[in-house]
Amino acid sequence: MTENRELTKGDLLGPMVALAWPMIVIQLLQVAYNVADTFWLGALSADAVGALSLAFPIIFLLISVGGGFTAAGAILVAQHTGAGGDDAAGKVAGQTLTFVLGVSVVLAVLGFLVTDAMLGLFPADPETKARVIPLAADYMRLFFLGSPALFGFFVFVSLLRGYGNTRTPMRIMFVSVVVNVVIDPLLIFGFPALGIPAMGIEGAAVATVLSRAIAAVLGFYVLFGTTVGPTIERAHLVPDLDSIAEIVRVGVPSALEQSMASLAMVTLTAMIATFPPAVVAAYGLGNRLISLVFLPAMGLGQATNTVVGQNLGADKPERAARATWLAAKLVAVVMLVVAVVALAFAEPIVSVFLRTESATATETIRLGAEYLRVMAVAFSFVGAFQVFLGAFRGAGDTKTALAFSAVALWAVRVPVTFALAIAGDFGATGIWIAVAVGDVVGCLAAMAWFTRGTWKDSVVDRDSDTDDSRTSESTTTDDATGSPSDPVATDD
Template identity: 30%
Template sequence: MDFSEKRDLILNGKMTKVILTLSGPIMLNNFIQTIYNLADTFWVSQLGSTEVAAIQLVWPVIFFIMALGLGVSIGGTALISQYTGSHNLEEASDIAGQLLSFSFIFSLIFGILGGLSAPYIVKAMGGTGDLFYNATAFLRIIFFGMPTMFIFFSFNAIKQGLGDTVTPMKYGAYSVILNIILDPIFIFVLNLDIQGAAYATVLSRGLFASIAVYRLFTIPNGIKLNLSHLHINKDVLLKIVKVGLPSSIGQSTAALGFIVLNMFILSFGESTLTAFGIGNRINSLILMPAMGIGSALATVVGQNLGADNVDRAKLAVKTSAILSTIFLVIGGAIIFILSGYIIKFFNPTPEVLEQGTYYLKLISAALPLMGFFQIFIGTFQGSGHTISAMIITMGRLWGLRIPLIVIFKNFANLGPNSVWYAMILSNLIICLVGLGIYSTGRWQKKIIKKRSL
């Protein structure tokens, strides 16, 4: 399906088909990334537990960096999708070019500073001895290779804004396959140990990020960039930053919040943290359809608002909510029934089994709430009202979940169940907040100006 056909589908096609067509590749891409993480962990684990611990130690830092890049890219997607919907492709091209330039310059500066600071970061996180050496070596390479990560995010954002979710999925898959091939070569054949895993990641991302960007300049599919689009344009750049900054703040503070959350959970004991970790891995798999639908919804809302079709944008939100609920009810029912077997497969320790089973049953019954959360995020991001998305992203974790854990732990005598109840209640309250923001109708106002005639 070429650009014009995809745009016509988004603006005029049957909404169920639109959402499923766009979200399917995103779901598959998320699944591919999960396989990549598992494969990466497998090869590194052959080196020893210290190397695995080193990656786990610095992962929150890497996640924080990724959140910054994703936040800016979200701003690009919102603007490109709305300009695409209004059929103003030259403006969309300007946004795409500036997004690439900003991402490269920002990540290059940030990467150099981070690479030089890697030893101090690892030391501040408590790394010592071999753990310090391995974590520093891995983190330094990831930092220096940060432009490859940010350019990939930018490419994905550009294509998603245009309504193309298949191409990013393909390049993501190619990158993962190459990384899986390079991991054992760099780690064992070239004897680079944990640094080999980092080099494999950077090289596989860098190669396909370069190819992907090259295609933006050579193959016209909605937009075709030229070098003039890369020249810094202050007005366009400020527009991207204005829309993307709240998303960056929301994503990055959420990443930091999960670090703090883990510290609170650990205060209940290692068994609770283990049960939480296993439950979250399962939970993330079941949530993939809802996350894919939420991401696809951002494009559909953006393009239809750009085309001044507010009613169709509302229909997209309603359809997405229904589809997400169906997927999550089915997935939640399966997890509820098999919860004990699932936890036992990963960790048969009686205490972990008891807590993990209870957590999975509780969270599976409330999964539709997470679906609504993803729908509100997609709606606000696609409409460009990223401050609303920031409010519910930060509010769920910092304003509700962490304080509720503290309250339940100290005043309700709930023990480890404090964590599970705080998660459910925070999801419920923030969905009500999201519904309130949605009901104001402010998200229906597009953030682009009409093209001058």
Template identity: 30%
Template sequence: MKPSFGKDFTTGSIPRHLVRFALPILIGNLLATGYSIINAIWVGKLLGKDAVGAVAVSFPIFLGTVALCSGATLASSILVAKAYGAKDHAVIQRVVNHSWSIALILILTVTAGGYLLSDSLIRLMGTPEEIQSLAAGYLRISFVGFAGLYLSYLVSSVLRGVGDTVVPLLFVILSTVVNAVLDPVLIMGLAGLPELGLNGAALASLIATVLTTVMGILYVKRKYKGEPIHPTRLEFDGKAVAEILKLGLPSFVQQMLLSMGYAFITVFVNGYGAAAIAAFGVASRLDSIVAMPAIAMMMAASTLTAQNLGAGKGERIKDVLKWGIVINIPVIVVVSAVCVSFPEAVMRIFVREQDVISSGVDYLRIVGAGYLFFIFFYVSNGIINGAGKTVSTLIISFISLCVIRIPLAALLSHTSLGLRGIWAAIVISFAVTTASSLLYYASGRWLPDRGRSGAKPHRMAAE
């Protein structure tokens, strides 16, 4: 018997499910990345390289808040998907109620702490003095918008758990449109509003996020009225919270490692001046764009894995890996080829200064080839996470970032390679991530304890 809501991925064609699940996520992620892309274009064209550098310095810290959002809510998505595969609505409701309780605590803590510590965080990054004030102001406004950011992740994660990726896409479309309209208005002070400069770009994102998150929550409550995907009350049972944290905390730490990796690389790049910082800021956003198709496939692989393990159909997972990789290949190859073959044209979309473009061209020619590794490790990591082995992907990320990328970047940046050495370290870390993830998948250690072909779902007690 199929559930009365959501989409059941425990039967039918694996490649069809992957595409149908991943495509709305890909579109939504591209549009969400449009937040930072739109900001980068307006900031670069209207405010110059100091403002671009200020955004670049703030970006690793912003990635930290995104890490918290995606890491904490990944646990909700996995637990909901497993319970959905097992057709246990009581467990779904309990996961949702506890997830919202955790959300309120995190929102209050991060918003207050981030706002008060913005200046200190910017200085800690080794930011050049001339852009510290710009970066701190931009970061403070970003922290104020954390509540909307986190709740949007939470609602989307629960919907993904039950197989719905279309509704979150609608919210992202609306948010991006609002952001695109408000950016020039608030930056330049159009329509009688004050000219806010870089703070206007941050405020535009804040308004767009909060507005569409509120509208999204109201829409989901109406569309899924009576279904267990929105909170009926706040719960904070110790065992239930511990189960969510057991899955979510490793993912959060993994995402934080990624953010720290960017932060350390930014510190290394800071030594090469404002032009290098601006180039790395633009390139970091390009990394995010290129990874979008692979990340969408990772999310699809994670949900299909969780639902099928919840239904005791673990034998279907091998097809998730195969078809996830096959679907990734043409998309990632084309994007990588464009970045490597036409790096100057890509950079000119965002900035005008030739010194910034030159640094960015070197980055794309070196790191662009490394994008090909995205084809593989995002799919295998998605399966591993969907099986609830988030500690394993944390270890993989730790090795890649803390053992390989950061020390190697520090070493190579002090050789004749200079900036190119930093870019080379990033590519090498991609290769290590891919090898580690595929080897762990091949080992079979991610499979449930009760066997390879199907096991009882990892469930949160509903009583």
């Protein structure tokens, strides 16, 4: 467990960067799924790109429920690991796996059944309703049916991240993305020589599900066939009400946070669906590009989650605070550089992903470039916001993370979008401004609250974990001194 103890003693920057960069790569590969779909569907039609814009907020609304519980698993594994409780970390990992996979099956069936009803709630522009919404429905049905494969990989990544291992998930994610990139165009456009029919937007959904399934199988092999993560015994997979209650207690606020965020995105999408197809497509394309830009923020935010969790588990709250401020400053500088590039090359960047020649495509490129430029102003704030939210989650203070996500989305982004884009005269520009303002306000509010220090309590029993670890290692001695080894590292 030496690799995990490096997070609780000695230098902060090196271990944090070592933990964060694979997560940044994982996020890059995660975005590669969406970018690959957008790239190839952009060659198919602008309407297909618009369909993804409508589909993803609804998809995220349902899968965010399970996502909150995978986050709980990462938090609890991190804190038990920091406290020296190896067996407790393995048990919570097994319970998380069983619980989340059960939830994913229910959500898969539910999502498939409510696809048409959810899309039917959108007050769509007539052209959007006729051309875009049917394509979104085709994509969503297949995606939902395969969602347990997505959850399988997501929970694997979360559990290993909480343990302090981010390189193994990165390697598996790379394999999965390569598979997706290869089969995406084959299924979308067809390959008659191999007997593969053209499936259009449904082909993009099938490609994503198949590649995720491969990643999930590899992830389960790592969890049960190797020693690079928490040790999960068969008994750990048998549902235990006390363990599930702990996962639910920590996970429900995270699930609510993600669900609330996705519901806000659905609400925004409903507003945006009242605009012509070019605006809908630009919104979706811009969001995918922005998600690519925010990879350093997401990676450092997730690394902060683990570092804070393990240090609070090891009873080192001040070290957890130093790590958070260090990560916030680092990501702000990185995002400032990215913002300069986005401002200078917005239109060429957007045009790479939409190569069809039509009036709709031309207008989509113009609007997407405008969206990217407006958001560039807020990039540093968005980066720091993710770090502070990661710190709250790592502390198990998921209710606070929920509160500030609500501030950014429901107190700012949704009402400002309505005021500027729907009720006001700003049009599509009002949408872009609302997104940026929401993230700036959320960041400043979260940073102010973080300075109060009320997040610094661990949610696990450190003494119990330490006692269990000492008992299990009571026969282990240090080779040099012959004295009992201390399972919990301390600061130098």
